[in-house]
Amino acid sequence: MPQQVTRLGIAFAVMAIVFVAVRQRLVPDTFGEAGHYRAAAADSIAAYPLKYAGHEECTLCHRPIAEERRDSNHSGVSCEVCHGPAAEHVAAPGTVKPPAPRDRGFCPLCHGYNAARPSGFPQIDPVAHNPTVPCMTCHDPHAPEPPVIPGACRACHGQIASQKAVSHHATLPCLTCHEAPDEHKSSPRAVRPGKPDGRDFCGTCHAEDAISPSHIPRVNMSTHGEDYLCWQCHYPHHPEAS
Amino acid sequence: MTGPAAAPDPERPVASGGVDRRDFLWEALKASLGVPIALGVVRVPELCGMQAEGDEEAERIYGMGIDINKCIGCGRCAQACKNENDVPDEPYFFNTWVERYLIRDDGEVVVDSPNGGLDGFPPYEDEGGTLRTFFVPKLCNHCEEAPCVQVCPVGATFTTADGAVLVDDEYCIGCGYCVQACPYGARWFDPEEHVARKCTFCYHRLARGKVPACVEVCPTSARLFGEVGHRANPLARFLRFNDIQVLKPHLNTKPKVFYANMDGEVR
Numbered sequence: 001m002p003q004q005v006t007r008l009g010i011a012f013a014v015m016a017i018v019f020v021a022v023r024q025r026l027v028p029d030t031f032g033e034a035g036h037y038r039a040a041a042a043d044s045i046a047a048y049p050l051k052y053a054g055h056e057e058c059t060l061c062h063r064p065i066a067e068e069r070r071d072s073n074h075s076g077v078s079c080e081v082c083h084g085p086a087a088e089h090v091a092a093p094g095t096v097k098p099p100a101p102r103d104r105g106f107c108p109l110c111h112g113y114n115a116a117r118p119s120g121f122p123q124i125d126p127v128a129h130n131p132t133v134p135c136m137t138c139h140d141p142h143a144p145e146p147p148v149i150p151g152a153c154r155a156c157h158g159q160i161a162s163q164k165a166v167s168h169h170a171t172l173p174c175l176t177c178h179e180a181p182d183e184h185k186s187s188p189r190a191v192r193p194g195k196p197d198g199r200d201f202c203g204t205c206h207a208e209d210a211i212s213p214s215h216i217p218r219v220n221m222s223t224h225g226e227d228y229l230c231w232q233c234h235y236p237h238h239p240e241a242s
Numbered sequence: 243m244t245g246p247a248a249a250p251d252p253e254r255p256v257a258s259g260g261v262d263r264r265d266f267l268w269e270a271l272k273a274s275l276g277v278p279i280a281l282g283v284v285r286v287p288e289l290c291g292m293q294a295e296g297d298e299e300a301e302r303i304y305g306m307g308i309d310i311n312k313c314i315g316c317g318r319c320a321q322a323c324k325n326e327n328d329v330p331d332e333p334y335f336f337n338t339w340v341e342r343y344l345i346r347d348d349g350e351v352v353v354d355s356p357n358g359g360l361d362g363f364p365p366y367e368d369e370g371g372t373l374r375t376f377f378v379p380k381l382c383n384h385c386e387e388a389p390c391v392q393v394c395p396v397g398a399t400f401t402t403a404d405g406a407v408l409v410d411d412e413y414c415i416g417c418g419y420c421v422q423a424c425p426y427g428a429r430w431f432d433p434e435e436h437v438a439r440k441c442t443f444c445y446h447r448l449a450r451g452k453v454p455a456c457v458e459v460c461p462t463s464a465r466l467f468g469e470v471g472h473r474a475n476p477l478a479r480f481l482r483f484n485d486i487q488v489l490k491p492h493l494n495t496k497p498k499v500f501y502a503n504m505d506g507e508v509r
Contacts, residue, residue, distance in 0.1 A: 028413065037400030041410035048446035051326045052455045077461040081318050085325045085455075109362045110316040110461060116342050116363065116375040117314045121462075189311060 051085035065142055072143035107135045119156055119188060160237050167238040202230040303405040304443055305470040305498040307480035308379055312464035315340055315377035317359035319456035326455035333357040335430050337441040338381035338456050345374045351507050378508050382428035382441035383489060383497030390420035405498055406445050411437045425493050470498060
């Protein structure tokens, strides 16, 4: 065999051996087993320690409280929402005690009024609502109930109710004008309450020939306000004085 | 073709070197197929259309559902995530966070997320002129076609067989390409370890049969967790009964975090 070919062959062999050796050294053990990554990485991530034990673990020991909570308005609120991560407590119940927040700053994280919260979610103004009294004085966090249950509509539509309470329409119950199916209370967005559908509805009190107390302002339904609907000019929850 | 030494077959022209053209082409074809296979560059099972994986884990694809109408913006998810995954406390490292959207009457959209929503949201100074306002929890979308996985130069970020996008922190070189590639801003750079970090869907909790920490602590069940494609689990039910959207669908990243009742202004 010519000398050049032999030398070239040796050079190629050396390069191949170096390549394989370097590759062997640089590429991690499990790289490429499951894809273009180190398969062992998924296992090491899966082995991270837990911090939150999960509410099932709490129920094993704290059954009475768990059952009380399960049947309450806080049934969907997991124990560790308020008591914090409790995996250490589960591992050593005697030595590690999870905290219980008692200051007034904690409950408003969920229940403080915020316009962006879904309507219907129970909210209070933390500044005006019984200042300085801890929430737990009146509300049991494991089975919370409002001490005084607000009127059906007012519970969610407090702003409208407060406005109506100081208006000429104060004595009218909401259901005079709105039809509210019971399902509206459980699914406020899916089942919406009805509203009056035309001028004639307001006319039952405010038309010139309406059968209603004489102090109620009257208008000529055929000429007043042209073709506009009444509530395009007058806000029914706070109608202006005549 | 005049010498007597050559006794060619009149049908087959022979090249001067003595190898006939047909044999040469045949050998070349065999070599072109055989060399890559021998070197292991092309894997034979894939060439034959067989999938090398075949394990049962591939049949489980995780996903998350988020109902905007149920989110009260308490930020417990963001707090639980920081606790569970040892995310630094500084207000710019988040695996998950809550954004507040405010859409004014004139169409102006204001988005804020003070400390990711961990400490609650201050009330608006001026509520007048509010058209709509709501909360949007965000996290890594664990995209099926994840841009972060595509750009990683070393294969340190990857999609597992069950659909979670993870970072191998021992193998990450900290180049930060993935942080820039993520269209959802879901990745962040660990200042101590100098590696990219992100939501893992609490992969360590899934391995123990538990749901992610944010789902565990969500007090209104606005977040739920399950498997995509299986009928009998909470996520499948969520996907059947709601109008579902994903974030930035035009990017074709195929997210596996599904939003119900999401406003068109959400980006």
